[in-house]
Amino acid sequence: xxxKLIFHILLLAxxxxxxxxxxxxxxxxxxxxxxxxxxxxxxVSSLEGQSVYLQNQIGTTLMLIYFNSTCxxxxxxxxxxxxxxxxxxxxTFIWISSETVAEVKDFRDRYDFANLSNHTFLSDTLFRLAxxxxxxxxxxTLVYDSKGVLVEFFRGAVSxxxxxxxxxxxxxxxx
Numbered sequence: 518x519x520x521k522l523i524f525h526i527l528l529l530a531x532x533x534x535x536x537x538x539x540x541x542x543x544x545x546x547x548x549x550x551x552x553x554x555x556x557x558x559x560x561v562s563s564l565e566g567q568s569v570y571l572q573n574q575i576g577t578t579l580m581l582i583y584f585n586s587t588c589x590x591x592x593x594x595x596x597x598x599x600x601x602x603x604x605x606x607x608x609t610f611i612w613i614s615s616e617t618v619a620e621v622k623d624f625r626d627r628y629d630f631a632n633l634s635n636h637t638f639l640s641d642t643l644f645r646l647a648x649x650x651x652x653x654x655x656x657x658t659l660v661y662d663s664k665g666v667l668v669e670f671f672r673g674a675v676s677x678x679x680x681x682x683x684x685x686x687x688x689x690x691x692x
Contacts, residue, residue, distance in 0.1 A: 555667070556574070557650075558572035559649050561639045561646065562641070564618050564625075566618070574611060575665035576663055577608065578609070578691060579661040579662075579665075580610050580611070580660050581613065581659040581660075582610065582612045582613070582658050583613050583614070583647065583652055583657040583659075584614050584656045585616065586614060586624035590656055593674075596628060597677050598677075602684075608635060609637070612625070613638075615642060615644050621638050621640050625638045656673065657673075658675050659671075660680070660683040662687040662691045664690070668690060669682075669686065669687075671683075
């Protein structure tokens with residue numbers, strides 16, 4: 518009888534801790550999502566050293582990709598985005614890294630984005646974007662409609678099918 522009671526107490530404690538953990542993760546995701554709903558007006562640097570304000574990018578469907586050049590997932594996604602979206606002119610791709618300008622340029626050139634006018638690469642060595650959005654992982658991909666309202670937020674690896682669906686949804690929201 519005593520063993521049964523201890524078992525039920527442990528089971529109840531396990532269920533309660535699982536529920537608390539799940540709720541805290543859910544709350545953190547909601548909080549982070551609310552931070553990125555509208556494109557912030559933070560300042561980052563272009564590869565030429567000029568200031569760029571993200572808020573000024575509103576006007577077209579925007580895919581904001583927070584990446585790191587040494588991240589294998591980021592490298593894979595760069596290859597896939599280059600293949601899948603190379604003809605997509607109705608989307609502005611903003612690639613932002615906390616790395617130096619030289620490292621970002623190397624990444625851009627390695628995946629042959631330099632000659633694509635709708636791909637912009639920016640350096641954020643002051644971690645303004647990561648700070649504003651509370652980003653702790655790369656890649657993070659955010660799709661905004663032409664009004665600067667978040668359509669989809671992906672953490673980590675994302676399939677090209679999901680990205681295409683998000684872009685379609687952003688185009689529909691922009692009408």
